[in-house]
Amino acid sequence: MKELLLLSSLGILSLIAEILSVRKLIYPLVMIGLMLNIGFCVKDYGNNEHIYGMMMLDNVPLAFTALFSFIAILWFTMARNYFTDETNMSDHFSLVLFSMVGVFILTSYTHLVMLFLGIEILSIPVYVLAGSNKKSLYSNEAAFKYFLLGAFASGFLLLGITFVYGGIGSFNIVQIAASAYMPSGISHQLMVVGLLLILFAMAFKMSAVPFHFWAPDVYTGSPTVITAYMATIVKIGAIAGFFRLFSLVLPSYRFFTEVLLLIGVLSIIVGNIIAATQSNVKRLLAYSSIGHAGFIILGITLVGSQTSYITWAYVTLYYLLAYTLANIAAFWVLLIVSNQENTDDIHIFNGLAKRSPVLAGTMAIALLSMAGIPPLSGFFAKYFILINVIDNGKILVAVIAILASLIGVYYYFKIIIAMFSGSDEYAPPIQISGFNKMVLILICLLIVIIGILPDYFFRLIFK
Amino acid sequence: MLVLLLIIIPVFFVLLTLMSGEKQAKNISFFGSLVTLALGIYAICAFKTDPLCSCFIYHTPWVKALGADFYIRIDGIDIILVLLTALLVPFIIQSSQSRVIQHPKSYFSLILLMQSALFGVFVAKDALLFYVFWEMALIPIYLICLVWGGEGRQKITFKFFIYTLFGSLFMLLAIIFIWLHTKERSFNIYDFYIAGSHLSPREQLLVFIAFYLAFAVKIPIFPLHTWQPDTYVNAPTQGTMLLSGIMLKMGAFGLIMWMIPVVPLGWHIASKYVVVLSVISVVYGALMALTQKDFKRMLAYSSLGHVGLIAAGIFSWNLQGVQGALYQMLSHGINVVALFYVCDIILTRMNTDTMQKLGGIRNVSTMFSVLFLIALLGSVALPFTNGFVGEFLLIHGVFQYNTGAAVFAGLTVILGAVYFLRAYQVMMHGQTNTLTQGFGAITKNEKILLGSFAVLIIFFGLFPNVILSISEQPVKVLIDHVHMVTNSGIK
Numbered sequence: 001m002k003e004l005l006l007l008s009s010l011g012i013l014s015l016i017a018e019i020l021s022v023r024k025l026i027y028p029l030v031m032i033g034l035m036l037n038i039g040f041c042v043k044d045y046g047n048n049e050h051i052y053g054m055m056m057l058d059n060v061p062l063a064f065t066a067l068f069s070f071i072a073i074l075w076f077t078m079a080r081n082y083f084t085d086e087t088n089m090s091d092h093f094s095l096v097l098f099s100m101v102g103v104f105i106l107t108s109y110t111h112l113v114m115l116f117l118g119i120e121i122l123s124i125p126v127y128v129l130a131g132s133n134k135k136s137l138y139s140n141e142a143a144f145k146y147f148l149l150g151a152f153a154s155g156f157l158l159l160g161i162t163f164v165y166g167g168i169g170s171f172n173i174v175q176i177a178a179s180a181y182m183p184s185g186i187s188h189q190l191m192v193v194g195l196l197l198i199l200f201a202m203a204f205k206m207s208a209v210p211f212h213f214w215a216p217d218v219y220t221g222s223p224t225v226i227t228a229y230m231a232t233i234v235k236i237g238a239i240a241g242f243f244r245l246f247s248l249v250l251p252s253y254r255f256f257t258e259v260l261l262l263i264g265v266l267s268i269i270v271g272n273i274i275a276a277t278q279s280n281v282k283r284l285l286a287y288s289s290i291g292h293a294g295f296i297i298l299g300i301t302l303v304g305s306q307t308s309y310i311t312w313a314y315v316t317l318y319y320l321l322a323y324t325l326a327n328i329a330a331f332w333v334l335l336i337v338s339n340q341e342n343t344d345d346i347h348i349f350n351g352l353a354k355r356s357p358v359l360a361g362t363m364a365i366a367l368l369s370m371a372g373i374p375p376l377s378g379f380f381a382k383y384f385i386l387i388n389v390i391d392n393g394k395i396l397v398a399v400i401a402i403l404a405s406l407i408g409v410y411y412y413f414k415i416i417i418a419m420f421s422g423s424d425e426y427a428p429p430i431q432i433s434g435f436n437k438m439v440l441i442l443i444c445l446l447i448v449i450i451g452i453l454p455d456y457f458f459r460l461i462f463k
Numbered sequence: 464m465l466v467l468l469l470i471i472i473p474v475f476f477v478l479l480t481l482m483s484g485e486k487q488a489k490n491i492s493f494f495g496s497l498v499t500l501a502l503g504i505y506a507i508c509a510f511k512t513d514p515l516c517s518c519f520i521y522h523t524p525w526v527k528a529l530g531a532d533f534y535i536r537i538d539g540i541d542i543i544l545v546l547l548t549a550l551l552v553p554f555i556i557q558s559s560q561s562r563v564i565q566h567p568k569s570y571f572s573l574i575l576l577m578q579s580a581l582f583g584v585f586v587a588k589d590a591l592l593f594y595v596f597w598e599m600a601l602i603p604i605y606l607i608c609l610v611w612g613g614e615g616r617q618k619i620t621f622k623f624f625i626y627t628l629f630g631s632l633f634m635l636l637a638i639i640f641i642w643l644h645t646k647e648r649s650f651n652i653y654d655f656y657i658a659g660s661h662l663s664p665r666e667q668l669l670v671f672i673a674f675y676l677a678f679a680v681k682i683p684i685f686p687l688h689t690w691q692p693d694t695y696v697n698a699p700t701q702g703t704m705l706l707s708g709i710m711l712k713m714g715a716f717g718l719i720m721w722m723i724p725v726v727p728l729g730w731h732i733a734s735k736y737v738v739v740l741s742v743i744s745v746v747y748g749a750l751m752a753l754t755q756k757d758f759k760r761m762l763a764y765s766s767l768g769h770v771g772l773i774a775a776g777i778f779s780w781n782l783q784g785v786q787g788a789l790y791q792m793l794s795h796g797i798n799v800v801a802l803f804y805v806c807d808i809i810l811t812r813m814n815t816d817t818m819q820k821l822g823g824i825r826n827v828s829t830m831f832s833v834l835f836l837i838a839l840l841g842s843v844a845l846p847f848t849n850g851f852v853g854e855f856l857l858i859h860g861v862f863q864y865n866t867g868a869a870v871f872a873g874l875t876v877i878l879g880a881v882y883f884l885r886a887y888q889v890m891m892h893g894q895t896n897t898l899t900q901g902f903g904a905i906t907k908n909e910k911i912l913l914g915s916f917a918v919l920i921i922f923f924g925l926f927p928n929v930i931l932s933i934s935e936q937p938v939k940v941l942i943d944h945v946h947m948v949t950n951s952g953i954k
Contacts, residue, residue: 374595380526390636390640406625417617
């Protein structure tokens with residue numbers, strides 16, 4: 001409960017600060033608030049707090065919350081120029097904070113209405129933020145596209161929730177999961193159709209194939225900072241919400257395992273293959289994020305078969321941490337580099353190693369981690385998922401996933417090759433502030449350390 | 464603890480190198496590699512007196528959720544490769560003396576990082592750890608080739624990277640597969656030996672193929688060698704030395720430690736095919752070397768032939784074959800690095816390594832041509848050089864496996880003599896032309912390096928037992944294990 005209140009009040013405070021014109025206070029306030037939020041998560045750890053039968057804060061939501069708060073701190077550090085450059089900074093602050101309230105609700109709901117509310121609270125601010133670069137046509141297009149398609153997805157979600165309610169007469173996710181075993185009084189067809197519609201809506205939010213078509217355009221059109229937000233925190237929210245419902249539903253409704261397996265494998269294949277043909281870095285990262293979503297879905301798919309709930313929570317969290325850290329780093333570098341050139345094309349990375357070794361090194365570590373090269377954290381993230389896939393006898397799926405990530409290596413290395421051996425005739429060296437440099441190196445160290453010692457991270461979450 | 468130091472010291476010096484100035488980078492990294500060398504030599508002396516000393520083992524839990532341990536240990540087989548790595552890296556770093564290296568800090572720290580990863584590969588006794596080090600070794604060498612390589616390096620290094628990664632991903636699959644069949648879900652190598660031997664022949668064959676893809680790309684064995692010549696020619700000299708001197712031994716080492724003992728039946732079924740492929744490598748490499756016009760490219764192909772023979776010896780899996788392979792790994796490492804250094808000396812002075820354009824260098828620098836000749840004779844496998852011991856044992860081993868294969872494998876010695884001596888004749892003898900007139904005397908640094916190579920070549924040629932006696936016992940154990948499984952498997 002504290003976390004929810006904290007995040008909402010931070011959002012409201014930043015609106016009030018605008019009225020009282022004490023804008024300068026907002027930024028430190030938000031940072032302190034987010035750190036406090038992590039503190040709350042650590043403190044609440046272990047007691048399962050029920051919130052009016054609508055949400056429940058057990059360990060997994062708390063871990064998700066701590067994760068996204070931490071990533072949010074990094075994101076705010078990265079985005080601080082975005083807020084100072086704009087005229088209406090407190091609006092944007094509150095929009096971001098409100099959407100985080102949505103993420104929090106998605107991690108911990110136990111009631112389907114909260115799921116709907118969570119998704120809406122998460123999405124509506126992001127629709128606005130996507131269009132926050134008012135003068136750019138692409139930004140407007142992104143916002144419009146995202147909004148229209150997102151509205152459709154919300155429609156599906158509502159329809160699905162209604163069907164499920166029609167089937168069982170309850171909104172509670174535990175009861176929904178148990179419904180498969182109830183012999184009478186339940187319309188199983190309605191349940192399956194309802195859950196399928198909910199699944200589609202959430203696959204849309206996670207940008208999984210075949211519901212991914214919005215992602216590349218929206219990612220490319222939005223301001224880079226907001227793209228980074230969508231690729232990290234929004235993704236955490238969508239996946240947490242998805243995990244919450246389907247980790248309970250999957251063991252009883254086996255039908256969804258097959259559907260999810262299909263969605264996961266398709267996302268990995270399509271995401272990686274199309275990413276290989278992109279020359280716009282933002283677009284490339286958008287498609288690669290589709291591939292990563294596929295991996296995470298593959299992970300969640302196996303809950304309840306051979307793998308325990310807690311292992312899967314860990315595997316998903318680990319993957320998300322590795323993925324979001326690498327993404328924040330990559331977008332940060334992209335933000336700095338593209339600021340100088342005003343384009344996101346891959347050629348702006350040419351010769352970056354000479355222009356700024358720190359930026360090139362960070363980008364290389366982030367990309368190598370995303371490509372799954374050991375000993376970086378991305379390797380273990382993929383590895384945990386692959387062993388469980390093979391453990392469940394799906395060797396073909398594992399082979400496909402491995403081959404697709406080999407394609408992933410191709411496009412990540414396109415950037416690395418450009419950075420380390422591309423020509424840099426016109427480009428001047430890039431100066432970055434000492435603080436930025438320090439944080440980037442810190443992220444790199446985290447990526448490496450989490451990769452070398454995955455066990456300590458595990459103990460951190462599940463003592 | 465000693466074994467852990469081997470991995471840590473290079474990393475420590477990487478940090479030192481990164482913190483130092485650009486001018487000091489080479490000296491600091493060279494000093495670091497000397498410290499490691501001293502440690503390596505100490506290790507081999509200590510190993511001779513007490514092979515079971517606890518200083519050779521470091522074992523601590525790593526990823527408990529998976530049952531992976533940080534388990535590193537030096538035993539009689541890998542100590543040879545540890546020695547090789549410790550021995551070659553100081554030479555490799557010092558060989559950059561005569562060239563101006565861009566960004567020396569990054570360059571030398573990458574070399575040291577690579578050394579640390581290589582040590583890790585050789586001493587890891589936990590499959591997951593082995594895999595992690597295996598991949599870790601790839602990144603530095605990739606960057607070295609990419610940033611400091613020659614013309615058209617992007618495509619060539621990328622091909623190299625994709626090839627090796629493709630192979631190792633299949634190895635990862637194989638490792639996971641065996642891990643799932645171990646009793647208590649462990650990655651321990653000895654559990655792997657037990658679990659792998661209990662798989663059905665079909666499964667063993669599949670695992671064998673998956674491992675083979677990883678190791679055969681690295682070695683490389685025909686037809687997976689196509690990345691090799693271009694990469695060798697294109698890489699900076701130190702990169703070529705690392706690749707040919709140490710890195711390809713990772714593959715051969717993997718065959719001995721991680722592949723054949725893990726899936727003995729797989730080896731039993733596939734051995735005839737893989738021996739044939741290795742022998743094709745030998746003949747193909749030698750024939751291609753014969754037709755080359757450039758010295759560096761010729762060396763690349765000759766290396767292909769030599770390691771083909773090593774692979775053939777390992778696949779015949781008898782005492783002579785495997786012992787010969789281990790010895791030849793050491794010898795080939797020294798010889799090929801010496802020859803690439805010779806090539807580098809010629810290249811820095813003449814700006815070309817096309818053999819026809821050179822000639823009569825002996826008249827200009829007798830010292831150089833004598834030292835060159837010694838390095839060359841080691842590769843030709845003249846008696847009393849290190850190459851002779853290894854190749855003799857290898858051909859002996861292959862002979863026991865199959866006479867026909869041994870006949871073709873023996874071609875490497877004869878053809879090797881032909882192309883090496885021809886190259887020597889063309890470049891060193893004959894009329895001194897206007898180009899080679901300017902060769903000049905070799906510097907003191909070059910003299911010391913080539914001289915040490917010559918000493919090593921002759922030392923290991925005269926006293927092979929220093930090394931062979933260490934590895935004999937563990938090799939026997941591995942061989943017996945495999946033959947026991949195949950014998951019971953056939954029944």
